Amino acid sequence: MSTGVWLIGARGSVAVTSMVGATALRAGLAEPLGCVTELPALASPALPGWGSLVFGGHDISDITLEKKVENLVAAGVLPARPAAAVADQLDDLQRELRPVPVAANQLEQARLIAQDIDDFRRRRGLQRVVVVNVSSTEPLFNGDFPTLDDLERAMTASALPSSSVYAYAAFSAGCPFVDFTPSTGARLPALMEMAAAAGLPYAGHDGKTGETLVKSVLAPMFAMRNLRVRTWAGTNLLGGGDGANLADPAARAAKSGSKQRVLRETLGYQPQGSSHIEYVDDIGDFKTAWDLITFSGFLGTQMRMEFSWHGCDSALAAPLILDLARLTAAAHAAGRTGALTDLAFFFKDPIGEVPHALAEQWANLAGFVRGLAND
Numbered sequence: 569m570s571t572g573v574w575l576i577g578a579r580g581s582v583a584v585t586s587m588v589g590a591t592a593l594r595a596g597l598a599e600p601l602g603c604v605t606e607l608p609a610l611a612s613p614a615l616p617g618w619g620s621l622v623f624g625g626h627d628i629s630d631i632t633l634e635k636k637v638e639n640l641v642a643a644g645v646l647p648a649r650p651a652a653a654v655a656d657q658l659d660d661l662q663r664e665l666r667p668v669p670v671a672a673n674q675l676e677q678a679r680l681i682a683q684d685i686d687d688f689r690r691r692r693g694l695q696r697v698v699v700v701n702v703s704s705t706e707p708l709f710n711g712d713f714p715t716l717d718d719l720e721r722a723m724t725a726s727a728l729p730s731s732s733v734y735a736y737a738a739f740s741a742g743c744p745f746v747d748f749t750p751s752t753g754a755r756l757p758a759l760m761e762m763a764a765a766a767g768l769p770y771a772g773h774d775g776k777t778g779e780t781l782v783k784s785v786l787a788p789m790f791a792m793r794n795l796r797v798r799t800w801a802g803t804n805l806l807g808g809g810d811g812a813n814l815a816d817p818a819a820r821a822a823k824s825g826s827k828q829r830v831l832r833e834t835l836g837y838q839p840q841g842s843s844h845i846e847y848v849d850d851i852g853d854f855k856t857a858w859d860l861i862t863f864s865g866f867l868g869t870q871m872r873m874e875f876s877w878h879g880c881d882s883a884l885a886a887p888l889i890l891d892l893a894r895l896t897a898a899a900h901a902a903g904r905t906g907a908l909t910d911l912a913f914f915f916k917d918p919i920g921e922v923p924h925a926l927a928e929q930w931a932n933l934a935g936f937v938r939g940l941a942n943d
Contacts, residue, residue: 569695571616573893574685574743576734577703578625578665581808581853582748584636585645585886586702587623587661592650594618602887604913605894610933614902614940615894624664624688626681626734627703633658633665643852645882664688674733675723681737689741696900698893699738699745701731701772702885704809706751719758728752735759739766744896747772748889750917764906769899771892771908774916777884778877779804779843779857780830781926786861786875787834788925795863798870800831801841802859807851808881829917833924855881888914895937902943910936 575583592598600606605615637658640646669680689697709729713719722728723736731751738745739754739762747753747770754760754770763770776784779802790797832838841860857877864870892914899908912918913929923929 570620570622570692571893571897572622572624572689572692572694572697573889574688574697574699574738575623575625575889576699576701576731577627578623579627579629579631579633579636580702580704581636581640581645581882582702582885582889583625583627584633584640585882586889587633588637588640588646588651588654589886590618590621590623590890591654591657591661594621595653597650597653600887602884603891604888604933605891605937610937612898612937612941614898614937614943616897618890621890621893622664622692622694623661624666624685624692626666626668626684628668630667633662640853640882645853645880664692673724674726674728675720678723678733678737678740681734682741685737685741685743696897697741697743698896698900699734699741699743700889700893701734701745701747701749701751701753702889703731703749703751705749706731709752711756713756713758716758716762719756719762732756732759735770736762739763739768742766742768744768744900745770745772746892746896748775748885748892750774755919760906767903767905769896769904769906769908770919771896771911772915772917772919775885775888776914776916777881777888778855778879779859780916782857782859782875782877783830784834784924784926784929786873787831788927790861790863791835791925795865797831797835797839797861797863799840799860799862802843802857804843804845805848805851805856806845806881807848807855808853830924853880853882855879898940899936902940908936 577583593600604610637651641648641651666684669677671677671680706729729752731753735745735754745754750773753772859875861873907919909920909922910932912922913933
């Protein structure tokens with residue numbers, strides 16, 4: 569049977585690149601570059617195949633997929649050839665996208681969202697649906713709801729962040745939830761308990777695609793060589809919708825916090841410096857990062873390292889969305905519940921007490937996939 573992937577922010581650049589990419593892979597029009605589940609260490613019969621993935625989702629935008637794909641091709645995000653080859657399938661994808669339901673309060677809205685997801689599952693005859701949040705970053709949220717009653721009272725007052733409303737809806741519909749954003753999502757105690765009671769897995773947060781990916785490789789090098797990092801400061805220039813959203817100071821603070829965690833956890837201390845984020849409209853869906861690292865070596869000799877990163881955010885994120893959907897679906901099928909900490913490889917700010925060095929995360933991920941095959 570097929571596996572559903574329900575995307576929150578389904579008309580955005582990352583979601584559309586994911587859907588077009590999966591369609592191109594299914595038709596043999598592209599190599600699965602960037603999809604780590606295609607590497608020998610992670611390839612497994614336990615994972616749903618490309619041909620079994622069926623997409624749907626919600627979005628507040630009403631842009632057509634045809635227009636969005638046209639924009640992404642013009643921006644250099646999607647190559648023209650595979651985009652043109654799957655153009656005749658965009659109508660089928662479009663039919664499974666829904667506007668965000670409007671209701672009197674968040675509790676009623678969550679029930680309507682869950683109904684849309686359940687209708688999608690029944691209509692398409694899906695074995696399971698994985699809900700993936702790829703919507704805009706939200707401001708930091710400091711609320712704490714220890715019980716489901718507390719949570720639902722807050723929803724009646726429409727006091728939750730939207731990402732948590734979607735997590736509630738996903739769990740209500742019996743679906744695993746993946747948060748690719750730094751938003752609150754399922755990180756509220758009541759939602760974690762709700763997932764446990766329903767026997768559902770969840771994963772997150774904040775996909776690791778650029779500067780932080782490099783940090784997770786370089787920081788262990790300094791730690792293993794016993795070199796003291798004094799300063800690690802970075803500047804990130806982002807365009808596109810994500811960059812525009814992060815121009816808001818509250819949303820930017822949520823993103824910056826998740827980007828710095830890898831240093832503290834890997835080095836055992838927090839060096840001076842921060843990650844500055846700036847919106848630059850002209851670079852579109854691409855992003856650039858410059859980092860300066862100063863460090864002390866033998867006898868206190870002071871040294872420095874600099875690196876730059878220039879990448880296409882949607883093209884880096886989309887294959888990871890497909891990987892996470894496949895892995896989370898397989899975990900659900902195997903009866904895994906709660907936080908999928910072995911998926912920390914994919915995230916800047918992963919759930920739980922986990923290693924932050926990329927090599928250790930990779931080893932855990934490979935072991936996780938082997939375990940799925942044996943279940």
